[in-house]
Amino acid sequence: xxxxxxxxxxxxxxxIGTELTVAxxxxxxxxxxxxxDLLEPNSSLLKDGPYMMLNVMEKLAIENIVTRYKVTTxxxxxxxxxxxxxxxxxxxxxxNMLGLMNVLDVxxxxxxxxxxxSSIAVFGPTSPKILxxxxxxxxPTTVYGITKFAGEQLCNYYHEQYGVDVRSLRYPGxxxxxxxxxxxTTDYAVDIFHQALEKGNYTCFLKEETTLPMMYMADAVxxxxxxxxxxxxxxxxxxxxxxxxxxxxxxNLAAAINKHLPDFIMHYKPDERQKxxxxxxxxxxxxxxxxxxxxxxxxxxxxxxxDMLKHISKNAAC
Ligand code: SER
Numbered sequence: 001x002x003x004x005x006x007x008x009x010x011x012x013x014x015x016i017g018t019e020l021t022v023a024x025x026x027x028x029x030x031x032x033x034x035x036x037d038l039l040e041p042n043s044s045l046l047k048d049g050p051y052m053m054l055n056v057m058e059k060l061a062i063e064n065i066v067t068r069y070k071v072t073t074x075x076x077x078x079x080x081x082x083x084x085x086x087x088x089x090x091x092x093x094x095x096n097m098l099g100l101m102n103v104l105d106v107x108x109x110x111x112x113x114x115x116x117x118s119s120i121a122v123f124g125p126t127s128p129k130i131l132x133x134x135x136x137x138x139x140p141t142t143v144y145g146i147t148k149f150a151g152e153q154l155c156n157y158y159h160e161q162y163g164v165d166v167r168s169l170r171y172p173g174x175x176x177x178x179x180x181x182x183x184x185t186t187d188y189a190v191d192i193f194h195q196a197l198e199k200g201n202y203t204c205f206l207k208e209e210t211t212l213p214m215m216y217m218a219d220a221v222x223x224x225x226x227x228x229x230x231x232x233x234x235x236x237x238x239x240x241x242x243x244x245x246x247x248x249x250x251x252n253l254a255a256a257i258n259k260h261l262p263d264f265i266m267h268y269k270p271d272e273r274q275k276x277x278x279x280x281x282x283x284x285x286x287x288x289x290x291x292x293x294x295x296x297x298x299x300x301x302x303x304x305x306x307d308m309l310k311h312i313s314k315n316a317a318c
Contacts, residue, residue, distance in 0.1 A: 006071045016220065063106055083273050085183070123281050131283050174217055176190065177190075177217075194312060210278070219245050241295070260305065
């Protein structure tokens with residue numbers, strides 16, 4: 001990234017945004033990263049640099065920030081996740097699609113570079129379950145997945161038609177200790193750590209054998225930074241790259257936690273999120289990301305569990 005580049009983060013208070021904002025400020029300097037969200041800043045992390053309120057549905061407001069601060073790159077992270085989207089499909093469609101369209105339009109006008117996260121939710125029951133490849137059947141059955149699939153096509157369209165340098169990753173379930181996710185199907189894999197340490201038990205909303213692709217946030221943030229640093233001619237996929245790090249079921253995760261907390265007990269009470277989880281692949285193949293820009297995950301299940309427990313225990317003690 002050149003010295004005079006300025007980054008705008010939309011959705012900085014979400015699960016990805018909270019950690020990506022810190023990582024980008026560490027890498028490029030705090031004044032080069034403008035964090036924005038719908039919400040008031042309440043975290044010291046987000047106050048440690050420019051922060052303002054922004055609604056991605058207001059294109060003019062995005063344009064004003066871009067012009068005023070000479071923004072060169074947007075990380076657009078604001079979205080309604082899978083389980084929330086099923087409760088309010090038209091709201092999910094508006095935020096996820098029109099929000100992305102606004103960002104891409106602004107990027108087209110001002111010649112900006114864009115990062116936008118896609119998801120394994122682009123896949124559906126007809127996609128391969130094991131090592132789901134980059135190019136395959138994508139027939140999502142959630143409104144969230146439909147918006148991610150359509151969003152990928154829109155990114156590719158803006159790249160092909162208008163030369164917008166937009167880059168994307170199909171994130172698996174993301175696990176982090178800083179900010180909790182909200183309204184996703186993979187959220188159990190974050191909640192479980194808090195409940196295990198606070199109460200010693202957790203009631204999981206997915207069945208014990210439900211295996212899904214997952215990634216620790218440290219890897220997810222690094223993947224975004226690495227993809228955005230790669231020279232444009234090496235970014236061959238302008239929809240979104242498959243990436244993954246590990247796959248596990250609730251039962252596997254409980255067993256890994258039991259190695260540290262032998263008394264921890266898991267109960268199971270599957271709800272409507274089971275159907276969403278059953279529609280997604282169990283594992284993801286990411287050879288294209290590895291060959292195009294060198295993607296390699298660092299954290300496996302056991303390293304992730306050890307790090308999560310260490311940080312959540314430390315935060316609770318503060
Ligand atoms: N973690 C997301 C969700 O569960 C998937 O991208 O909705």
